[in-house]
Amino acid sequence: LNHNTYTLHQLGWNDWFKNLAAELPGENMVPARINGKSHSNYSILAETGEHPASLEGKLLRGIQNGLSENPGVGDWVLATLLDDGSARIRHMLPRKSALYRNSSGRVTEKQVIVANLDYIFIVSGLDRDFNVRRLERYVTMGWESGAKPVIVLNKADLPGELELEGMKYAVEAVAPFVPVHLVSALSGSGVNDLEKYLDEGVTVALIGSSGCGKSTLVNSIAGIDLQETREVRQNDSRGRHTTVTRDILFPERGGILIDNPGLREIQLYADEESLDMTFSDIAELAVDCKFSDCTHQSEPGCNVRRAIEEGELDESRFESYLKLQKELEYHELRRSGKKDPKLKEISKFAKKLRKHGKNPGNW
Numbered sequence: 001l002n003h004n005t006y007t008l009h010q011l012g013w014n015d016w017f018k019n020l021a022a023e024l025p026g027e028n029m030v031p032a033r034i035n036g037k038s039h040s041n042y043s044i045l046a047e048t049g050e051h052p053a054s055l056e057g058k059l060l061r062g063i064q065n066g067l068s069e070n071p072g073v074g075d076w077v078l079a080t081l082l083d084d085g086s087a088r089i090r091h092m093l094p095r096k097s098a099l100y101r102n103s104s105g106r107v108t109e110k111q112v113i114v115a116n117l118d119y120i121f122i123v124s125g126l127d128r129d130f131n132v133r134r135l136e137r138y139v140t141m142g143w144e145s146g147a148k149p150v151i152v153l154n155k156a157d158l159p160g161e162l163e164l165e166g167m168k169y170a171v172e173a174v175a176p177f178v179p180v181h182l183v184s185a186l187s188g189s190g191v192n193d194l195e196k197y198l199d200e201g202v203t204v205a206l207i208g209s210s211g212c213g214k215s216t217l218v219n220s221i222a223g224i225d226l227q228e229t230r231e232v233r234q235n236d237s238r239g240r241h242t243t244v245t246r247d248i249l250f251p252e253r254g255g256i257l258i259d260n261p262g263l264r265e266i267q268l269y270a271d272e273e274s275l276d277m278t279f280s281d282i283a284e285l286a287v288d289c290k291f292s293d294c295t296h297q298s299e300p301g302c303n304v305r306r307a308i309e310e311g312e313l314d315e316s317r318f319e320s321y322l323k324l325q326k327e328l329e330y331h332e333l334r335r336s337g338k339k340d341p342k343l344k345e346i347s348k349f350a351k352k353l354r355k356h357g358k359n360p361g362n363w
């Protein structure tokens with residue numbers, strides 16, 4: 001078990017959550033943050049330390065009836081601590097930000113990957129994993145999350161120096177406004193540059209394909225090998241032993257790191273505005289198309305096609321944009337009637353930039 005205890009502030013608690021919690025009914029409840037989940041078994045961190053937890057029946061039914069979302073790692077909850085050291089989760093607090101994906105089931109549903117993050121480290125290995133098209137996909141999810149995306153190109157010890165600069169340049173070209181870091185989690189080079197994002201109460205989540213080095217990086221940032229301390233044994237409802245992997249780590253310098261298992265295939269969950277953030281170069285070009293609803297296929301006076309023809313815009317980037325746009329439309333159609341009100345809330349990608357507070361490229 002984890003013997004460290006953390007203050008609520010160290011866990012990421014703030015006045016925003018405090019005010020929301022004050023609205024919720026119930027007695028004998030304490031705030032806690034979910035740091036592990038396996039099926040219906042949860043692990044939560046409260047001021048008293050770590051507790052195995054399960055959802056209260058009423059909350060569970062609310063989730064089944066679509067009245068409440070399913071809590072995930074990073075979520076803040078209100079829980080009642082029981083005498084045996086376990087806890088009952090009674091409410092989930094609204095999310096400040098969250099990374100979602102679309103489920104690949106029969107009906108598209110959004111699933112939370114991690115909640116309440118301030119920064120999202122999009123990790124890519126500078127090996128065979130390197131793929132700018134996939135990065136565009138992750139960056140779009142990153143903008144959608146409401147957290148600030150940061151690209152971390154890992155395994156910088158592998159390519160030669162010239163090649164390295166070329167790769168960084170290629171990534172900067174496809175991810176406007178997103179800072180890009182070259183690091184080697186293995187040798188530790190460049191890892192210090194990532195520490196500036198971490199501060200007490202600040203949550204950083206890592207995503208990226210399996211094998212890109214997220215866990216190695218998390219250990220390198222935290223400065224210790226935490227791997228073996230990361231599993232919690234607990235009993236499930238039938239008394240069986242199950243293992244919940246803890247995904248939240250606390251580096252000594254402060255901050256909260258959330259590791260995630262690599263996603264084999266990412267079903268994009270995002271809206272048009274997040275796509276426009278990722279492809280802001282195309283969105284800007286489109287402003288000067290003759291028709292405001294130009295699809296950039298064969299319309300006269302299309303500024304996007306002009307830019308492609310004149311070599312200003314990479315055609316494969318434009319194709320990537322169209323592909324992701326199609327995918328979003330497809331999921332939109334399949335989504336089970338329930339429309340996320342947030343989809344309509346924000347009308348321009350510029351708004352999102354402003355929300356993040358100017359000075360992009362250098363959070």
Ligand SMILES: Nc1nc2c(ncn2[C@@H]2O[C@H](COP(=O)(O)OP(=O)(O)OP(=O)(O)O)[C@@H](O)[C@H]2O)c(=O)[nH]1
Pocket residue numbers: 154155156157158183184185186187208209210211212213214215216217260261262263
């Ligand atoms: N050369 C090199 N190898 C690295 C580096 N970082 C990680 N690796 C290796 O890459 C492999 C995968 O690393 P992990 O940290 O397990 O990758 P992950 O992203 O956590 O993978 P999943 O948990 O499956 O999503 C391991 O063999 C690491 O030793 C690096 O900076 N350079």
Ligand SMILES: [Mg+2]
Pocket residue numbers: 214215216259260261262
């Ligand atoms: Mg891992």
Ligand SMILES: [Zn+2]
Pocket residue numbers: 286289290294295296297299301302303304305
């Ligand atoms: Zn056009």
